[in-house]
Amino acid sequence: MGPLESLRLSWRSIAGHKLRSGLTMLGVIIGIAAVIAFVTLGASLQAGVIGDISPDDQRNLYGWAADPDVEAGPGAGAQPVFSQNDLDAVGDLEDVEAAYGYAPLQTQTISDGNETVPQGDGVVASGSSYIRADTLEAGEQFESGEEQAVLNPAAAGQFEEDVEVGDELTITLLTGQQVETEVVGITDTSEGLSPFEGFENSPRVYVPTEPYYTEQAAEMGGGQQEGDGEQTGDGQQDGEQTGDEQQADGDQQNGGEGDDPQTAALAMQDEPEAEGADDAWFTAIIVEAESTDEEAIEDARDAATAYLESDESDAGEFLGDDLVVSLETSTELLQQLQDILSLLQNFIVGIAAISLLVGSIGIANIMLVSVTERTREIGIMKAVGAQNRDVLGLFLMESVILGLVGAVLGTALGFAAGYLGAWYIGLPLVYPLEYVVLAVVVGILVGVVSGLYPAWRAARTDPIDALRYE
Amino acid sequence: MSNTGTDSNPEADPSPGTHSNAGTAVSLENVRKTYQLGEPVHALDGVSLDVPRGSYTAIMGPSGSGKSTLMNLVGCLDTPTEGTVVVDGQDVSALSGRERTSLRGTEVGFVFQTFNLMPRLNALENVALPQLFQGISRSDRRDRARELLERVGLGDRTDHLPNELSGGQRQRVALARALVNDPAIVLADEPSGNLDTETEAQVLDLFAEFHGGGTTMIVVTHERHVAERAERIVHLLDGEIERIEELEGGPEGDE
Numbered sequence: 133m134g135p136l137e138s139l140r141l142s143w144r145s146i147a148g149h150k151l152r153s154g155l156t157m158l159g160v161i162i163g164i165a166a167v168i169a170f171v172t173l174g175a176s177l178q179a180g181v182i183g184d185i186s187p188d189d190q191r192n193l194y195g196w197a198a199d200p201d202v203e204a205g206p207g208a209g210a211q212p213v214f215s216q217n218d219l220d221a222v223g224d225l226e227d228v229e230a231a232y233g234y235a236p237l238q239t240q241t242i243s244d245g246n247e248t249v250p251q252g253d254g255v256v257a258s259g260s261s262y263i264r265a266d267t268l269e270a271g272e273q274f275e276s277g278e279e280q281a282v283l284n285p286a287a288a289g290q291f292e293e294d295v296e297v298g299d300e301l302t303i304t305l306l307t308g309q310q311v312e313t314e315v316v317g318i319t320d321t322s323e324g325l326s327p328f329e330g331f332e333n334s335p336r337v338y339v340p341t342e343p344y345y346t347e348q349a350a351e352m353g354g355g356q357q358e359g360d361g362e363q364t365g366d367g368q369q370d371g372e373q374t375g376d377e378q379q380a381d382g383d384q385q386n387g388g389e390g391d392d393p394q395t396a397a398l399a400m401q402d403e404p405e406a407e408g409a410d411d412a413w414f415t416a417i418i419v420e421a422e423s424t425d426e427e428a429i430e431d432a433r434d435a436a437t438a439y440l441e442s443d444e445s446d447a448g449e450f451l452g453d454d455l456v457v458s459l460e461t462s463t464e465l466l467q468q469l470q471d472i473l474s475l476l477q478n479f480i481v482g483i484a485a486i487s488l489l490v491g492s493i494g495i496a497n498i499m500l501v502s503v504t505e506r507t508r509e510i511g512i513m514k515a516v517g518a519q520n521r522d523v524l525g526l527f528l529m530e531s532v533i534l535g536l537v538g539a540v541l542g543t544a545l546g547f548a549a550g551y552l553g554a555w556y557i558g559l560p561l562v563y564p565l566e567y568v569v570l571a572v573v574v575g576i577l578v579g580v581v582s583g584l585y586p587a588w589r590a591a592r593t594d595p596i597d598a599l600r601y602e
Numbered sequence: 603m604s605n606t607g608t609d610s611n612p613e614a615d616p617s618p619g620t621h622s623n624a625g626t627a628v629s630l631e632n633v634r635k636t637y638q639l640g641e642p643v644h645a646l647d648g649v650s651l652d653v654p655r656g657s658y659t660a661i662m663g664p665s666g667s668g669k670s671t672l673m674n675l676v677g678c679l680d681t682p683t684e685g686t687v688v689v690d691g692q693d694v695s696a697l698s699g700r701e702r703t704s705l706r707g708t709e710v711g712f713v714f715q716t717f718n719l720m721p722r723l724n725a726l727e728n729v730a731l732p733q734l735f736q737g738i739s740r741s742d743r744r745d746r747a748r749e750l751l752e753r754v755g756l757g758d759r760t761d762h763l764p765n766e767l768s769g770g771q772r773q774r775v776a777l778a779r780a781l782v783n784d785p786a787i788v789l790a791d792e793p794s795g796n797l798d799t800e801t802e803a804q805v806l807d808l809f810a811e812f813h814g815g816g817t818t819m820i821v822v823t824h825e826r827h828v829a830e831r832a833e834r835i836v837h838l839l840d841g842e843i844e845r846i847e848e849l850e851g852g853p854e855g856d857e
Contacts, residue, residue: 133734133735133737134737137734137740144722144723148722508718509720509721511718512718512719512731513720513735514703515679515706515718516706516707516731516732516735516779517704517706517707517708517732517735517736517783518703518707518735519700519703519735520699520700520703522735595679596674596679596680599714599718
């Protein structure tokens with residue numbers, strides 16, 4: 133008897149017990165659907181959050197200092213310990229191409245002439261090479277120290293008339309202070325440019341840390357430097373004094389609150405004790421290696437870490453057992469994210485495996501019932517010439533169909549659930565199609581494993597007894 | 603036509619049938635079947651019997667006389683404890699389980715008292731079932747099954763499930779199924795036990811008709827009037843052949 137004939141006969145007996153077969157499949161359906169739904173969500177999440185890593189990004193090492201016990205992903209628990217001097221020194225190291233700070237600016241609005249759009253976050257201060265040349269759609273990178281900005285298409289498109297290279301924008305900071313900037317470039321993507329930003333699409337404005345970040349820090353403390361004329365006079369008096377104190381301190385470190393990094397952070401953001409432009413403290417830094425070679429990246433990492441941990445650096449004073457520098461590439465950072473995702477996925481798969489086990493037991497159970505119920509039919513088939521393997525094949529086929537149909541239904545259900553989930557969270561939908569194959573294989577496997585014993589029992593039924601069976 | 607009533611002198615059997623497979627559909631020689639039920643019970647105790655091709659044999663006997671055991675042996679469902687059972691020239695004991703199943707599928711057609719049709723298969727599929735296990739193509743099977751259903755007068759019932767057919771119709775389907783592989787013997791176990799007098803007559807008429815066409819029929823029954831349709835009646839008692847009764851219209855008289 134060919135497999136097609138077995139299929140036809142088996143299908144007939146399954147179709148003859150629709151409710152029973154449906155309930156039997158439920159365990160498999162739920163198990164497979166759970167896996168498929170979460171894998172779909174996971175893949176969509178990866179696609180949505182991570183996006184593509186530009187190959188050129190590979191040479192960048194993203195650094196922060198945090199308690200080594202904190203394991204909550206990149207940048208978690210980071211403290212502002214890196215001074216501009218540190219960055220300059222690291223940038224001068226032999227194995228390092230460049231080093232610069234990274235800091236999101238807290239802003240309120242951006243104005244293009246008379247038109248003002250709200251912009252709460254997404255203004256990022258960094259070094260000039262943060263904007264890689266190959267990601268520029270138009271214009272060029274901003275120059276450090278210049279009042280220039282690069283926008284991404286989403287930011288440029290916020291205005292009634294798209295912002296173009298050469299336009300002048302006014303950025304209103306959280307403090308109410310307004311700063312001018314000239315647009316010198318537009319990027320080709322609205323996704324984040326580094327793991328620090330996150331990778332989702334959103335309007336972003338990139339400006340040099342110098343003057344924008346350093347000056348903001350200074351402004352909050354009352355700015356020693358003459359800014360861009362827009363600054364409020366309010367803080368200036370305080371600032372002058374503070375500045376004096378600091379200079380007297382001689383140790384061009386953070387303010388009088390001591391060398392606790394937490395205080396440095398406060399100083400940078402809220403406290404009026406902040407320093408001048410040179411004394412801005414960074415929470416996040418980016419170190420560029422000479423090339424994308426793994427060796428070059430290692431060298432840069434070692435050199436930068438060694439310097440930052442040494443006593444020479446400002447950061448070295450804070451670093452120790454409780455505060456450790458991490459310098460990692462995008463890939464390594466994403467690896468952490470993926471580790472978390474896959475951990476979650478393993479957890480779900482574990483639950484699904486239990487569901488599949490329960491499903492298998494359900495199939496085995498119902499197949500045993502079916503074999504007993506159809507003892508007489510087995511007897512008839514054997515009387516008219518069915519070989520043991522024909523009977524075995526027939527029942528095995530039946531349980532495989534149950535497993536397979538359960539898997540297919542579960543896959544469809546899982547995709548539907550994944551679709552709804554991704555739609556609800558607002559992620560780009562990615563179907564991990566390789567999992568369809570896996571689901572089908574698992575379904576068949578479940579069918580074979582759970583059907584083997586009942587089918588074997590059916591096959592070795594004695595036709596004489598079976599024909600007498602009532 | 604030859605037989606030996608007991609195991610007294612099987613070698614002395616003068617019939618050419620015992621020595622020529624061509625003439626004998628089934629041959630039992632000194633067959634003993636023993637079941638171990640606490641102490642050994644001889645369901646058959648030294649039975650020798652030849653069933654010539656084209657014959658019509660009835661086997662009668664009270665309950666426990668060994669009818670069912672004999673039928674299981676002739677139908678290749680079981681093997682004897684002692685002695686030999688030869689079906690269509692092949693020694694059943696010498697065959698492997700698979701070969702025995704194969705022999706049963708092709709050379710034995712069963713008709714049961716309770717019809718034993720597959721409940722989820724229609725009449726046509728039930729008739730075609732034995733050929734399914736012989737690897738015959740679907741279209742050939744259907745043609746053959748349709749032809750046989752027409753011959754038993756059910757050409758218009760091919761799509762009906764067993765529970766949509768009357769008892770007589772079911773037994774006719776079963777007869778068609780028994781004949782589908784063109785077997786050496788048709789083995790009927792109380793074929794009319796579940797039928798009323800009228801349908802019983804119809805079914806037995808069909809038996810006679812197929813017998814007339816050359817099919818070897820063995821009918822196990824405990825009803826005299828059913829047995830009388832045959833050419834001879836083998837009377838079993840306590841696992842032994844009590845006597846063999848030749849009836850009128852024997853092989854010579856039966857065209």
